[in-house]
Amino acid sequence: MTKIRFLPFEVTVEAREGETVLHAAMRAGVHINASCGGAGVCNKCRVFVEEGQVIGESLPEGGYKACTLIPETDLVIRVPVESHLDRRALLRAPKRLASSWIEAAERARAVDIEPAVRKFFLELPPPDLSDNIPDLRRLKRGLKEILGQEPEAEWSLLKRLPYVLREKDFKVTASLYDHPERRIPVILNIEAGDTAQNHLAVAVDIGTTTLCAELIDLNSGQILAETSDYNPQISYGEDVISRIEFARREKGLEILSQKVRERISGLIEELCHKAGVETSKISLVSLAGNSVMTHLFLGLEPRFLREDPYVPVAAFYPPVPAAELGLPGASGAVVEFAPCVASYVGGDIVAGVVAAGFFEEDPLTLFIDIGTNGEIVVGNKDFLACAACSAGPAFEGGGIKYGMRATVGAIEAVHIDYETFEPMILTIGGKKPKGICGSGIIALMANLFLSGLVDRSGKYRRDLDHPRLREGRDGWEYVLVWGEDSASGEDIVFTEADIDNLMRAKGAMFAGYQTLLESVGLSVEMVERVILAGNFGSYLDLEQAITIGLLPDLPRDRFYFIGNSSLRGARLSALSIKAREKMVAVARMMTHFELSAHPGYMDYYMSALFLPHTNLDLFPSVKERLEGGK
Amino acid sequence: MTKIRFLPFEVTVEAREGETVLHAAMRAGVHINASCGGAGVCNKCRVFVEEGQVIGESLPEGGYKACTLIPETDLVIRVPVESHLDRRALLRAPKRLASSWIEAAERARAVDIEPAVRKFFLELPPPDLSDNIPDLRRLKRGLKEILGQEPEAEWSLLKRLPYVLREKDFKVTASLYDHPERRIPVILNIEAGDTAQNHLAVAVDIGTTTLCAELIDLNSGQILAETSDYNPQISYGEDVISRIEFARREKGLEILSQKVRERISGLIEELCHKAGVETSKISLVSLAGNSVMTHLFLGLEPRFLREDPYVPVAAFYPPVPAAELGLPGASGAVVEFAPCVASYVGGDIVAGVVAAGFFEEDPLTLFIDIGTNGEIVVGNKDFLACAACSAGPAFEGGGIKYGMRATVGAIEAVHIDYETFEPMILTIGGKKPKGICGSGIIALMANLFLSGLVDRSGKYRRDLDHPRLREGRDGWEYVLVWGEDSASGEDIVFTEADIDNLMRAKGAMFAGYQTLLESVGLSVEMVERVILAGNFGSYLDLEQAITIGLLPDLPRDRFYFIGNSSLRGARLSALSIKAREKMVAVARMMTHFELSAHPGYMDYYMSALFLPHTNLDLFPSVKERLEGGK
Ligand code: FES
Ligand SMILES: [Mg+2]
């Protein structure tokens, strides 16, 4: 691991594998002007290598482009004056405490692998005239010796049974399924010979935007491969509402259902290809998704989810044969679904809560999944309360003039020099910037606020004469990227209307925490642990999110990033019937609160439409920084 | 009801609706020469009407053709000398005692109709914001109030659920299925409004030759319609062995399976058409068939049924959704199968035993289903033993020179005048004779024997000079129909080789009773009741069957004809889960004996290759008649 020392700040950071000096600087809070997001075309990210070996592009006037520079040894890097001007650029790096608590908790839980599908190798005695019982009886008799009871069989198994039994002289491996609602296990599959070592499952998080999938070894509990892709339903509607609309069209529901199933089938094939295994070894597919995603996947009518009184078709879904859903897998492979709580609190949250495990622990925990449909859970081992927050699409770039989804060319990190008001940006993939994604929007907002360019009500300073601050066609705006550096050639700006939209989104979330906590007689300060779930949470800068009032201003060591907890929960459920039972228990235990029905919600919401909040005492660390900065 | 008095015999018989005088005469044991089987072309069946009104064809020389004569009033009929010559023609009519015991037993059993599928009408409260639980929860909550427990649901139901619930404002009828292996019932179907009155099942006997089906009202227990047809698999093989052979061909199994399912689908459509109901009201299809038929219906590999050590794929078959088998019915309708005991003792026998009910009673009962694969059950409430008899196809006309299946043109009844040796025959459908079916063969054999044309070893009298008795190309034979009266123009004869085949068939059956009874430490004389099951049994003349040694010579009032007991059992199982449970209990309770494995079987068989048997003391009534006749 190489170290980079930045001069003149005397900040040292450990470089990550393959990371550029520019990225390391952003992480360390060292400001370097970088207008093209790391695409290597603006030539503003000049730095000088004072010590050490590097690979990268040098500039004709001397020095190197920081965005191209990869350390080969420990380095000492000098950031020239034109590339920085702010000593206060040194922001604290976000604390991502997942490694300690979450991983430990998961390790603890993962001890007993006891999947719903188990494989048993049987050496059955071949039949003769003195023992010519039917093939099925022979199989059941053999299994009874192991299970203590006779399992159930379905007729599809019977078709293959006589051939498979005789293929390796009545030596077979049987897959037994513990159906959640049945007294006795079901024989899903039999294979000739001993195949007990080939025993796989797939866990999938069906996100509105992204599908994430993992291939799991059910013997070892190991993840053999991971992959993800966009949810192909995006082509028919960006958010759940527009998909519900599309589903009302002729064949609309069928199309949405088929598209997502096909894509998930493709991901499963891909996982197996990566791991060098056959799809026919997959016995179980464990899915978690929000209520709309689960409905659409199963082809269930979604419209009543969004029509008053917001009724799902089902919250607990029966297991479905993979073949009936067109998914690859072993003969008899089964698909299970994380149960939902309500129309807007789905299986992804239930799976996430099980993955986080706080429903079995003492500390009062706030579990947050930020997104267009933000979900909040509060509770501990004694109770669980949940609510859905309609934050709007701002966190996914929606309703923001140059907002975009987190794809290549999206500005994902922003720093603004507090003296020059010049930005430093990083784009996904190091391409010329096309727009700003959610985490970039929050970083930009926090920087605009802390640099004083925007006041607490979300308005730009009218008194400042700066080329980047101007009155445009849509009102006042800050130019984040000049046209010459952007992908399209247009200036990328952030308008006061964008700020309004973002404040409404973060205000809805914060009012949600307050309302939900009040509903159970608690308040924000009492929260002992905050768990940030979801893809968005993973890219969130904790300080920035607190700065703008999206997250409560609690001691930083109470925050944990759990990543894709929905996927994690789906995996746990595949690995253990206890986890599957916990999902049911959590879904049953969770009390759902309809925030809009709470009389106090509107007041909380209005008060949250400030930076960070009307009541600055709710944000003591932000208050302190603002006062210190003055 | 009109009466017919036959002169000069002074025999009076009640004519049945639409029955000809010729048929009534055969039934009453009155011999009338009838060479064309009732086709109206031989003109030998002349009779004179002495009193009463008739419709029919008169003959130019006076009198009427008996085969065309239908009584309009009570009649006195004189049979002229040339049309009869034998006073001993007066045979006792067979006692068909089914009406008393079997019907009474069935009435007793049918008291509680408790089908595996039950329908419940529910008036659910429509959802509002204070009660917006998922649709499925609402349905289950409503059902729990009735059932005391929450039923299981499958995902196929979920697709329709939201629409059906809202169609009649949350008033729905749910169909609940008691799965034989599960703890909690399954919701098969829901329908809008109150449809509990439309609740149907179909019972089917899948015979190797014939399919018989009934439409049953599950509320009243009534049979709404009946129908039957040939098993279309006949085109691919007459008997089970040739079908198993055909199944080994490319796609052979698939073809056999599909053909029989399609035909049964057609029969179900036909039943519903007859009864004026929709197939969508059928919740349950109850099937009974022998092991090969059940395997072929389900598409299960049949070859190991006939290969040593004779192993079925399964004996207890799981219920299968009707839709998966291509059968019509309600959404979610389910198909159940009578369990089998062994490769050659199938669900038809198990269903038959349940229908007969003797496994719950004291008397030692012999249950016989005569056919190519004859099945024998012996037992009472304390034990059940069964065996399969490979009698060969003689009873279905196979291996007999002019043998044929019981279709139009088949000679089904025969009487031979003991003095003139002239035959009286009746054909099915009153058409010119084409050949002889099973019941005709037995009647012919009994008559040839009793008339002295054939001796106890099955040889024709060599010393008799009679035009009908001759040495033909295939050895000695009796001409039953002259070519001028037959459909083909050829003589229809019965050869000594035919007699040999028939003796082997009846010998196998009789040796079967003896061996099976001996296997459980009993003997034929101890049998307190004989139940004749199956289609063939229904057309059998008891006296004739005893005469040739096919049935044991026990007091006639111990014999009962139960008809298609397989169909009857399938119907009982559809009507009552208790009957379904009894089928399982009977199949478990039955001990199967492999006759060929019994050391005494061969001796018994060899001794039975006489008329009626080597040991005449086993047939006291036949012995008495033979001695009386001499
Ligand atoms: S050239 Fe390096 S950031 Fe633009
Ligand atoms: Mg999600």
Ligand SMILES: [Mg+2]
């Ligand atoms: Mg039969």
